[in-house]
Amino acid sequence: MRHGVTISVISVAALLAAACGGPKEEAAKDETAAVETAKSDDAATMSADADRAPAPQAAIQFVAQIMGEPPLGLPPVSEPADNPTTAEKVRLGEILFNDARFSSTGEVSCATCHDATKAFTDGPLSVSVGVNGLTGTRNAPTVINSAYLTSQFWDGRRPTLEAQSKDPFLNPVEMNLANHDPILEIVRSDEAYGGLFQDAFGVTGAAVTIDHVAKAIAAFERVVVSGNSPFDRWHFAGEGGAISKAAERGFDVFMNDGRCVSCHTISQTHALFTDNKFHNLGIGFNKIEADTDRVVGHFLEIARTDQEVDEAVLGDAQMSEIGRFAVSREMQDIGQFKTMTLRNIAATAPYMHDGSLKTLRQVVEFYNTTISPLEDQNQAPNPFQSGGIRPLNLTEQQIDDLTAFLETLTSPEFEDAARASLAYQAQASGSE
Ligand code: HEC
Ligand code: HEC
Numbered sequence: 201m202r203h204g205v206t207i208s209v210i211s212v213a214a215l216l217a218a219a220c221g222g223p224k225e226e227a228a229k230d231e232t233a234a235v236e237t238a239k240s241d242d243a244a245t246m247s248a249d250a251d252r253a254p255a256p257q258a259a260i261q262f263v264a265q266i267m268g269e270p271p272l273g274l275p276p277v278s279e280p281a282d283n284p285t286t287a288e289k290v291r292l293g294e295i296l297f298n299d300a301r302f303s304s305t306g307e308v309s310c311a312t313c314h315d316a317t318k319a320f321t322d323g324p325l326s327v328s329v330g331v332n333g334l335t336g337t338r339n340a341p342t343v344i345n346s347a348y349l350t351s352q353f354w355d356g357r358r359p360t361l362e363a364q365s366k367d368p369f370l371n372p373v374e375m376n377l378a379n380h381d382p383i384l385e386i387v388r389s390d391e392a393y394g395g396l397f398q399d400a401f402g403v404t405g406a407a408v409t410i411d412h413v414a415k416a417i418a419a420f421e422r423v424v425v426s427g428n429s430p431f432d433r434w435h436f437a438g439e440g441g442a443i444s445k446a447a448e449r450g451f452d453v454f455m456n457d458g459r460c461v462s463c464h465t466i467s468q469t470h471a472l473f474t475d476n477k478f479h480n481l482g483i484g485f486n487k488i489e490a491d492t493d494r495v496v497g498h499f500l501e502i503a504r505t506d507q508e509v510d511e512a513v514l515g516d517a518q519m520s521e522i523g524r525f526a527v528s529r530e531m532q533d534i535g536q537f538k539t540m541t542l543r544n545i546a547a548t549a550p551y552m553h554d555g556s557l558k559t560l561r562q563v564v565e566f567y568n569t570t571i572s573p574l575e576d577q578n579q580a581p582n583p584f585q586s587g588g589i590r591p592l593n594l595t596e597q598q599i600d601d602l603t604a605f606l607e608t609l610t611s612p613e614f615e616d617a618a619r620a621s622l623a624y625q626a627q628a629s630g631s632e
Pocket of ligand 1: 297308309310311312313314328329330331336338339340341342343346349351352353354355361364365366368369373374375417421513514
């Protein structure tokens, strides 16, 4: 067993400069060389090189502990047997994640939609924007703590981070490559990448495959784990005063009257805030309500391969709404989406798979009263809606408290992102 390897992945901005060097290859190599990796028994935190970092948030840091102690409030990350996490893979993965050359326009990288300074989302966009300003159908979930998920995407259509990472490159509304060859051309010929793949996998040139790319990206994502929020300090470390009295009351609502914990689960020792299951809250169902048979029929005709499913659900707003059905092909799964984690939720507005709820308070009000948007219109409730979902009838005080509780789930690394998102939310609720 490797002992207490601690990695500080530092300065996303410096990495970005390294990865996107393009013609300035020499500079890119220098930048890459400057990205250091700490191996020590202590939780070494390295400071970003301020001179080099162009972005104000360059100091964003992840101190990810590989095979060491996970952050407070989180369990250890498990890794696939054929892709053990190493410092070299993580470093390579972060650079790949930030490389916009892997898109048809050379402008879109994974980080475009999963921006570290926005808690790995593209808020406040409701749905993501890929190449040429094309919009998808769904809100970008955060990549933070995706290492713990038992399936990826809102409908869980990919089982692993490795499998997930190959899709966005090819999706026409995301990075829009015809196939993975252009990526391989770059990573096989770019000198800086040559050294990085050699270090990470012991391969170089023509021996580099898309699976190496996927594994490195997944390894990077597995260290983007973030706990240690005020809630964690209060709940798991017994630090009185880490959260406000209102938030403490809000936690009680979360556990009891609000029944939130039945899906956004927490355990004795840690809290992932997701049951990794799929439920239908009625969000977005109005988009296919009148037309379900036709939409489902059309989907079954055009979406035979995994890649076709990916294109169908992100390319057509109605098809997006079939949810888990896209994977299971079971009628009762229409409109079911994955329970999202609530960690760093204050930083990732807007909310839900279609980004239709702008603020945390709106989400709580949704659970409290509307549940199905159809009920607003005095129409029949969504026939596919999950059992157990009904209006909660919380008091205004409970709504405030529950919202305050949700705001305590921000990890220290994402406080700036939360501040920005909460400012957006204040504005969005003011302009209603
Ligand atoms: C154009 C914006 C865009 C780009 C580019 C993009 N993503 Fe995403 N990402 C999304 C959206 C939207 C979803 C949700 C799609 C769905 O569920 O159908 C998503 C989902 C994910 C998830 C699943 C998270 C979860 O909670 O289920 C992961 C992991 C992820 N993306 C990683 C990546 C990686 C790695 C790349 C680059 C190879 C990438 N993304 C590129 C927008 C984007
Ligand atoms: C029956 C299971 C269930 C219960 C109970 C539940 N949720 Fe959810 N929650 C979900 C699912 C599923 C989604 C994603 C729904 C979608 O997009 O269609 C979600 C989404 C959310 C989101 C938005 C996540 C994001 O990243 O966009 C928030 C915030 C949230 N829930 C908070 C709560 C709160 C607060 C409660 C209690 C009042 C609660 N939930 C009760 C299943 C549940």
